[in-house]
Amino acid sequence: MVPLLITLSLACVFSSTSSDPLPTNYEYYTSGGISSGLSADQPYFTLNGKNFSIYSGAMHYFRVPRAYWRDRMKKMRAAGLNTLETYVAWNLHEPYSGVYDFGDGGSEMEDFLHIQELLKTAQEEDLFVILRPGPYICAEYNYGGFPAWLLREGAGFRTNEATYMKYVKRYFDKLLSVINDYQFTKGGSIIAFQIENEYGYAAYKDWVPERPYLEGLQQLYIDNDVVELLLTSDSPTVEGDAGTLPGVFQATNLGTDPEEQFNKILKRQPNKPLLAMEFWVGWFDFWADVHHTTPPDTVRDVLERILKFPASFNLYMFIGGTNWGFTNGASLGADTFNNSVFIPVTTSYDYDSVLTEAGDYTDKYFVVKELLQQYSTIPTNTPEVPNLAPKEPYRYIKVQKRLSFSDIVDKNAPYVINSPNLLPMELLDINNNSGQSVGYIVYRKENVDLPVSTVLKIEGHVCDTALVLVNGVLISPVLESKDDFNGFGYWRLENSTITLLTGEGLSNATVDIVVEEWGRMNGGNIYQYNKTFKGLWQELLQVMFTLTMKKISDWKIIPLEFKKNWTxxxxxWTDKTTNEGTALFYAALEIPTEPRDTFIDMRKWNKGLVIVNGFPIGKYLFLGPQQTLYIPAPFLRKGTNDIVIFEHFEAADEVSFASKQIWSAVNDGK
Incomplete structure (x- = not known):
């Protein structure tokens, strides 16, 4: 491929001794032909035989709209970075077992998955690429990047277990065949691949990370003709060499104290270059928790110490982006299965990073640019900082229509599965027998006689929230404070109960239990990965009416995945005459000109999901800290835009917009 010649930046720190412009990175490192890739066989990196420092930034393509990839890359290169780093999300590229999507597979996330275009665009924007395919990626992403259908197979996770490795091999063979020609030594942009991810962190009690597993992954790269540098990444001060392989370059992850990390790794990996594979410039957020920030001066201090050591780095994150729809991860307790400390990650993955979620500059951006101007020693062309796209706080719009929960199920159920017993969503025989991965699942019991004071009891825990309706009327209490998470309808409470009727009894009633999947664990110990089924599923779990102590059987199970064609x-739909949830609400956003980026302001709503033109933008919760949802201009259209909101409890009369993300302080309740 012919590298793109970028115009010389007036802000470039280097000056040319002639009238000729400075070379691009690709011109500098490929002049005379390509004979070798990235090497760590000496105390400094070389690329194609020339000294090279990795100045990298993380951008997860699945968190940034495809239409904005190039813009974010231009900003990365203008800051002085020469490399882009990204994970590869297995759960997106193989959404159903044996069904792949690399941009043309027809999945709900199809437009984000053009990975060949990503690699080509990076090269055109004068950036090299470090690829981290996992198979486990963490990334605070749903299930750490694992596809949920693996739960159906009884597979192990992150071990050399045969069933797991069978599916890893099948996926890697497909993925690596797609990206093989984009390796640097073959004329492409990829200069390195990471084996697994922070594997040393998986150690738990008497379990030790398995070297044969890492060796198996290494062999998959070799068998698929991967010739670029392979590396692992763990903290040497915590895990030592637990997540590494002999002869494979080890990088480190850090937020502070780079000298401690680097000195430790040099003792076991002498005469090698140093790479902070993740330098955490911020942090992610949980729902109903504080918004995390890291001061720019802290970033300046640590980054300068990295550069002075000297070492290479990858800024995690350069741009955090968004956990679209149902893609957020969650943290789980250190015990095998501890529901009380399940905490879902917010829709926004802004991360207080170098660029905001919407691609705007922060003070950290100019800190990075200034330091690289000071410490870079290779004179290549640095382009000018691009202008920012304007944001539009569109005028508020009235909510016009409502679709009751009864009509959602009775008139629009995508599937109705008759089952004598409760099943988790992953074991439903839908989606090419791959089960349901995300969304909501409805457990319906019809034709029930309910005496006065009937109590519904759910043994075990719900995963993750539950709403109970009788004849379409919400019985569950409205969420008013984060203390309510300790009560009925949430993951923390074991063996929970709710009174269904306080007045007269009912005959032939319909009882619905609507369970929300609010994010699978994205990291934890080795024993937790098969404990992440969603819905009502736990061992020995029963649902019963305690007035008669009768276990309920013979259910109708309805999955609600909110796929675009369904929505x-x-x-x-009827005219909205009430704000009562659980229901869908509709508003039309009219845009007479070309759309601009905006944020939908959900502070007047309670809890639920926002869908724009059929695409789930993400979840909201009045408790914060996130109060708005980012809507990129490419997701909008000139003319009428359909805003659909699935509100769990109480809707508002209108939908408002903002020009930036709004974070709240800790919100204990209404």
Missing amino acids: NNLEG
């Missing part, structure tokens, strides 16, 4: 063809 855009819903039937039964």
